[in-house]
Amino acid sequence: MNPTGFGSTRPDGSAPSALHHPMFAVDISAFGTREDRVQLHLRTAMYEVVRHACDSGGLSWDAVYREDRGDGMFAIAPASTSVDAILDSVVPHIRAGLRQHNGLANPAAQIRMRMAVHAGYVYFDDHGVSGHALVQLFRFLDSATLKAALRASDGELALLVSGYLYDEVIRHGSGLTDPAAYRRITVTNKETSAEAWLWSPSPHPSPAGEPVRSAPPLDLTEDEVLVALLLASGWSRTRIAQQLEMERTCVDRHIGRVMAKLSLATATWPK
Numbered sequence: 001m002n003p004t005g006f007g008s009t010r011p012d013g014s015a016p017s018a019l020h021h022p023m024f025a026v027d028i029s030a031f032g033t034r035e036d037r038v039q040l041h042l043r044t045a046m047y048e049v050v051r052h053a054c055d056s057g058g059l060s061w062d063a064v065y066r067e068d069r070g071d072g073m074f075a076i077a078p079a080s081t082s083v084d085a086i087l088d089s090v091v092p093h094i095r096a097g098l099r100q101h102n103g104l105a106n107p108a109a110q111i112r113m114r115m116a117v118h119a120g121y122v123y124f125d126d127h128g129v130s131g132h133a134l135v136q137l138f139r140f141l142d143s144a145t146l147k148a149a150l151r152a153s154d155g156e157l158a159l160l161v162s163g164y165l166y167d168e169v170i171r172h173g174s175g176l177t178d179p180a181a182y183r184r185i186t187v188t189n190k191e192t193s194a195e196a197w198l199w200s201p202s203p204h205p206s207p208a209g210e211p212v213r214s215a216p217p218l219d220l221t222e223d224e225v226l227v228a229l230l231l232a233s234g235w236s237r238t239r240i241a242q243q244l245e246m247e248r249t250c251v252d253r254h255i256g257r258v259m260a261k262l263s264l265a266t267a268t269w270p271k
Contacts, residue, residue, distance in 0.1 A: 028111055064078075116138075116143075118140065119165055136194060145160075145225045146160045185197070188221070
């Protein structure tokens, strides 16, 4: 049974109609490294945080179509929902909920999450939901750059929004979301190659006396942003190569292309 207000299979059995919906997905970082009992606790906490964020942000939890994904979940808002409700209200409430949870939890029960937000046409039928927009949403959530952004920060949430949402909503500055807080990347994942915009907390602070190296904000490939984010957070090239299971020469090439695109001198980057 589909939620009220969502598309469904037509009475004559023909293909269901598509409706345009805002949607988001979240994923708990390092979920697979936790013990079973901890995973159960984290799942409960995740749902509490997201449910409270939706209700507090003006998006009724009962009106949202949602599906579980083990270490995460996705939600599709009613077609009448403004994307601003998610970006300006739900996202900040999720961050606040994670901070509150982590402030009371022991280290083993800490939650850090990745989040992707998109909007597009989806189809509802007797089995669930499908559509190209939903496929893209999960490609964004699984982005290596998004994972690296969270790994390179002290924050509890890293966020990726689709290029479509940025162009149509965020860049106009009509909501509370600051367009300058995002940087453009290209997500290449399986058959998907799409523009997206990354928001994430600041990288780990540099040692005392050293300037903070901000992550490159320009139009870089996903591998280039991934390497640059780790480099900007203080990782050595050798450590990056080991972490990404990449040849050191490949890391050097990525950094060289980043510096060429940003017109930076090689002396400004760690060796």
